[in-house]
Amino acid sequence: MNDWNDTPELNITPLVDIMLVLLAILMVTTPAMVYQEKIVLPDGSKSSVVRKLPKLEIRITKDRKVHIKKDTFKLGEFPDNFTMIKNKYSANTQVYIKADESLRYKDVMYVLKSVKEAGFTKVSLETNG
DSSP states (O other), X not given: OOOXXXXXXXXXXXXXXXXXXXXXXXXXXXXXXXXXXXOOOOOOOTTOOXXXXXXXXXXXXXXXXXXXXXXXEEGGGHHHHHHHXXXXXXXXXXXXXXXXXXXOHHHHHHHHHHHHHTTOOOEEXXXXX
């Protein structure tokens, strides 16, 4: 005896399972796809020479000594001495700071702040990686 007024129950669990499997496959395969377009770059003039920008390297050792080329300063004396040295370089000089990993964050930021206050805008901290 069928009651025509009953509503049928739909089991959507298999549909959800299939969609999740398809989604997982899509998520795994998409990063592996490589899209390459062939790009042909125009020829440039070989006569122009790219001028290297001057570079200034500041090293801070774990005993809190700051080295600039052959000069060595104590950390507390660095800002005053750097103010005298900065006249040898233009403000566009790239400054790289290499600091030992055992130093405190405060010490490295002290040197960075001193270099920025001296007028250098292109200052970077170097790491191994």
